[in-house]
Amino acid sequence: MELTETHTLPVSQQRTWDALNDTEVLRACIPGCESIDPDGENAYVVALSAAVGPVKARFKGRMQLTDIEAPNSYSIVFEGQGGAAGFAKGNAHVSLEADGEAATKLSYTASAQVGGKLAQIGSRLVDGAARKIAGEFFKRFGAHVSGGSEGAATPDAGDNAADEAVPHNTASNEAADGKSGGDATKRKKSWTAWISKS
Helix, strand or coil: CEEEEEECCCCHHHHCCCCCCCCCHHHCCCCCCEEEEECCCCCEEEEEEECCCCEEEEEEEEEEEEEEEEECCCEEEEECCCCHHHHEEEEEEEEEEEEECCCCCEEEEEEEEEHHHHCCCHHHHHHHHHHHHHHHHHHHHHHHHCCCHHHCCCCHHHHHHHHHHHCCCCCHHHHHHHHHHHHHHHHHHHHHHHHCCC
């Protein structure tokens, strides 16, 4: 899976950099994040819950920051285990560029591999979930650094991409949908029959 996006945040580059390196800000902005605790120099232990299609899991993993060039860029290497759900590992490169005096252009490129049940549900669902999580993160992050809801409107493109990607279900999901749809149809027929009798 590969993901490349750019977001414009309505705050200075230094303020954006400081927020990206503040574990409390990250914990509040990452969807499903339960904790981020230091684990050595520029390394953190992360615990979060996530749902990817029908697979819901609690992941515990490690994140290491490398190639740090404050306040311009850094790389992140991460790996996490989700028990029976499988694992995820990968890396991301984040770069910041001033966009005038009071705005910052944040760009990132991420690539990840998944295994276990996560790998079985199909790359389209995994990509869609990743885009949705990223979109929600930037929505929250933009709102946080700008001190209100002003930044929340900035990363809508990420949310739209997620919404477009998620409906394309895998065969297993369609089968599940078909079952529940069939049950709903049966209930509707029996309800209609009962009304017509009375």
